[in-house]
Amino acid sequence: MNWRFQECGPGDESDFLWVRSWVYDGRPPQESDHLADIIGGGRRYIARVDDQPVGVTNCLTLRARHAHGFVPLAGVATVGIAPTHRNGGYGQRLMAEVIRAERAQGMVAGALYAFRDKFYRKQGYASGAAHRMELHVPIDRMPSLAQTLDARVATAADVDGLAACHAAFVAPYALSVDRHPDRWARMLASQDSQLLVLGDPAEAYVYARVKGFYEVLEVNEFAWSSRAGYESGLAFIRSLAINQSSVKWCEPADCPFLSRFHDGQVDIKVDREAMVRVYDVPGALACLKPVSSGAFRLRVADPIVPENEGPWRVEFGPGGSKCVADSGGTDLPLVEVDIATFSGAYFGHPGWRQMHRMGLVTADATTLDTLEALMPTGLTYHSELY
Ligand SMILES: CC(C)(COP(=O)(O)OP(=O)(O)OC[C@H]1O[C@@H](n2cnc3c(N)ncnc32)[C@H](O)[C@@H]1OP(=O)(O)O)[C@@H](O)C(=O)NCCC(=O)NCCS
The missing domain is CATH 3.30.1050.10 (SCP2 sterol-binding domain)
Known part of the structure; x- marks a missing residue:
């Protein structure tokens, strides 16, 4: 068995797509499949066994906050081993190589969202390093608050204000990352969800998928930079959900909803847990x-x-x-x-x-x-x- 691990170059794209398509779409790549740029930059890696592509991953180059500084951090994504080669130790081997390769590139730590913690614990990743909490609130349990800030549909002109609001929202938390401008562009271009801003300059925003009747309103992201932003945001979400049965959104682990507005029959659970490794x-x-x-x-x-x-x-x-x-x-x-x-x-x-x-x-x-x-x-x- 001849194992070969390397950073992807232009000639490796089709092999990378081969593994990614089998792992994430359950089929060989189609004509229309392609590799989009990694937002904010990063590296792709591929592993081959006897010249056959078997493993892939993307590593985003991020800069994470720490209580006492900023840390170059790899965001490890799209980890996959081809279905034909699983349970032979290649996944563990791929992840070990990624740690060493990203370390050599100056990434002093890495984070990921695990399918199962146990697999990554073996690689030295810590469970429970950061949580986002999902709140699932019946409409009649949403607080009745005044919306003191006007809402508008976000446009490209709002990006600086959104970025400032987001930066203030995440600043208290270690492991948070300032958002890359291309991510804002992608959110604005979404056909699926709408980005709505509250206040000028922005003191909150709501990125939500509004559809149907008497369903669950899914808010992909709600962020705020002030009390007026948080309360107006909740009031706005309540009005968006007027013909729905409940609403879901996420908050950081210190959850202001829990301390200020919790009122029974609200489900709160861990939505995503990031694992980290130095x-x-x-x-x-x-x-x-x-x-x-x-x-x-x-x-x-x-x-x-x-x-x-x-x-x-x-x-x-x-x-x-x-x-x-x-x-x-x-x-x-x-x-x-x-x-x-x-x-x-x-x-x-x-x-x-x-x-x-x-x-x-x-x-x-x-x-x-x-x-x-x-x-x-x-x-x-x-x-x-x-
Ligand atoms: C996850 C994945 C990368 C693992 O690759 P692999 O080469 O099969 O992994 P390895 O052979 O190195 O290790 C397999 C380990 O996972 C365990 N495992 C296998 N299936 C599992 C499952 N459904 N849930 C939890 N653990 C599982 C095995 O028991 C083994 O652990 P052990 O050594 O303690 O017995 C591969 O299965 C995969 O591509 N899955 C689909 C995509 C995916 O989920 N990617 C992860 C995104 S975070």
């Missing part, structure tokens, strides 16, 4: 510029990327963070952790103390404070779907 431990730590200072030693168990293991000496302060090979001779406390636990706690969820309680982090109480100072436990939201 690909490059010293690279990820070097991205951070915390407000306070500290130092510790770190050892990370990572069978897929042994270069991450250390031990490292980590020093940080308002000027930035430094993570260098530990040459010994210091009495700094040692933190020991596996890569999946490190990855979740690096972004803030699940945090260091919770993982320590679970017995997954070796550190004393003072060192937990130091870890929190550099990588605080906090709210996360992976704001793009792919």
